[in-house]
Amino acid sequence: MDAPYAILEELEPGIARLLARNPSPYTYFGTQTYLIGTDVLVVIDPGPDMPEHVDAIVAAAAGRPIVAIACTHTHRDHSPASRALKARTGAPIVGCAPLTLEAVGPRADAAFDGDYRPDRILADGERIELAGGEALEAVATPGHTSNHLCFACRGALFTGDHVMGWSTTVVVPPDGDMGDYMLSLDKLRQRDDRIYYPAHGPAIQKPNQLVRGMIGHRMQRERQILRLVGEGAGTIDAIVAGAYPGLDPRLIPAAGGSVLAHLMDLKRRGLVEEAEGETWMISRSE
Known part of the structure; x- marks a missing residue:
């Protein structure tokens, strides 16, 4: 079936997604970029360096100001578009810390984004204030990468690659760490998020049940x-x-x-x- 590339899909009020055209055996149909908010927006995981995807994000914003570009981690299917989007919108890049390694294992598309330069690095529990008293909160989840963050907002957790909706997560040394990954899964198990929105694959409607199964x-x-x-x-x-x-x-x-x-x-x-x-x-x- 055809994936809805470059089409903004509203998932619930104030949460919508765009799918980048970068399908692979590791990314499913591609990287999902999330737009959070109504009058003003936060963009989560702007995606790979694809001008047409940046065009789609700007078109989806439809003139609404983007107040932050939030990156869960710096694999090249997640963060490179942050720079072009910042240039187009003036929005700051926030979220995970920069991290560059010479090699990260089997995936050429997932090598670290060495040009990632955040304007603000978020530590565990730090927040980006949104309109109407809402906030996007960073949840540190190292394991898939040492700099991986999830983001919590409106009872939803945007899980990046830490928990995916179609496959188990690849954990590859030297930066990927299985012990850290298991601790991060247990951290999510203790939360009460109502739904997960991953960077790849469908939304997860019973997150705690899934996380318990993943740990097992x-x-x-x-x-x-x-x-x-x-x-x-x-x-x-x-x-x-x-x-x-x-x-x-x-x-x-x-x-x-x-x-x-x-x-x-x-x-x-x-x-x-x-x-x-x-x-x-x-x-x-x-």
Whole structure:
């Protein structure tokens, strides 16, 4: 089915979205940009460096002032359009901290946006004041990336890539950290948001139920990896083959990154250790 690119969709009063035309095995139909507000707007995740998407955002604003451009994190499918949108509207760039690495794993489209320069970095709990006494609140959720933020407003949580509506989140070292990701999931589990709006995929109507399931899934994956290592599957390739049978070949590098993130977390906890030749084994202290 065709995705509604460049068409503003009202999801509920004061919350609308635009879909960027950057579909991939990792982005689903593309990155979803959210417009929050009625008379004045905040734009969340302006998206990739695509002039036609920036044009669509400006057209959707329809003359309403944009008071902030908020970025959940700095992968290139999320933040690069912030600069062109700022140039067009004068709105400040706010949200996550800048972060640049030479490589971030299997996704060429997700390398960090090295030119991201926020006018204001938001710490956990800091707010952007909106019209009518409302505010957009930053919720720090490191794990997918160390600088990842979600944003809370009107009982909704805009989850970026921390929780997605169509797939599990890729956590790839060196910046992605499975231990941090699990702690951030537990942080969301303790909240009472009524709905999640992710950057990729449909809205999540029962967020707490989904988060509990995600935590259980990750713990099950951890046990599976420990079992495979204990049975002699010591390399990441062997673990991926055992843990993800029939996986789309395009997603194998990402699965390998997530396996590595689990292994590094297990190593910190003293459950596995690295042997020679990039192999892993159950910790001898166990």
